[in-house]
Amino acid sequence: MPGIPQLLAVEDVQPEFGRPLRVQGVGPTGKTWLPRIDLAGTYDEPWQAGRWPKLPEDFDFGFWNCAPPDLQIPYPAGDEKIELYNLTPQGRLEFRLPGYRPLVLVRYRNGEVKEARANLDTLFIAPDDRRVSLVWRATILAEPPVQILESHLFTVDLRAGAARTHHGGSRRRM
Numbered sequence: 001m002p003g004i005p006q007l008l009a010v011e012d013v014q015p016e017f018g019r020p021l022r023v024q025g026v027g028p029t030g031k032t033w034l035p036r037i038d039l040a041g042t043y044d045e046p047w048q049a050g051r052w053p054k055l056p057e058d059f060d061f062g063f064w065n066c067a068p069p070d071l072q073i074p075y076p077a078g079d080e081k082i083e084l085y086n087l088t089p090q091g092r093l094e095f096r097l098p099g100y101r102p103l104v105l106v107r108y109r110n111g112e113v114k115e116a117r118a119n120l121d122t123l124f125i126a127p128d129d130r131r132v133s134l135v136w137r138a139t140i141l142a143e144p145p146v147q148i149l150e151s152h153l154f155t156v157d158l159r160a161g162a163a164r165t166h167h168g169g170s171r172r173r174m
Contacts, residue, residue: 024070040060075119076097081094093127097134151171
C-alpha cells in the first residue's frame with residue numbers, strides 16, 4: 001500500500017513523534033475559510049447605511065490573495081527562475097517566467113491619458129500539465145469616467161537592458 005502524500009513545512013522536515021505538524025498545502029484558500037475570511041472586513045448596518053457599495057473601512061486587501069501565507073511573495077518582475085521540488089514524478093521541474101510586461105493606457109472621457117501600472121500578481125502553476133498561467137492586474141480610478149482601456153504586451157530581457165519586443169495589444173471602449 002503506498003504511503004499517504006504529505007506536504008511538510010521546511011521547519012518540519014524531520015518530524016518528531018508526538019509533536020503536531022502544521023497543515024501545509026499548495027492549493028488556494030477559499031474566500032470563506034479561516035484565516036482569509038477575517039480579512040474581508042465588517043459588513044454591518046453602519047456599513048450598509050454609510051459606505052455601501054464601497055468596501056468596509058477595515059477591509060484588508062490581503063483578502064484577495066488566495067495563496068497560503070507561506071507561499072505569498074512580493075510582486076515578481078516576471079522573468080524569475082522557478083524551481084519545484086518533489087511536485088512532479090520527475091522530482092524536479094525548473095523553468096523561467098517569460099519576462100512579459102503589460103502596458104495599460106487609460107483614456108478618460110475628459111481627454112486625459114494615463115498609464116496604469118500592471119503588477120504580475122497571480123501565478124498558477126500546474127506541474128503535471130507543465131502549464132503556468134500568469135495574471136497581471138492594474139488598478140484605475142473610476143472617476144473621471146473611463147472611455148478606452150488599451151493594453152499592450154512586451155517581452156523585456158532584463159539581463160540585456162531595456163530591449164523590448166511588441167507582442168500585440170487590445171483596446172476596449174467603455
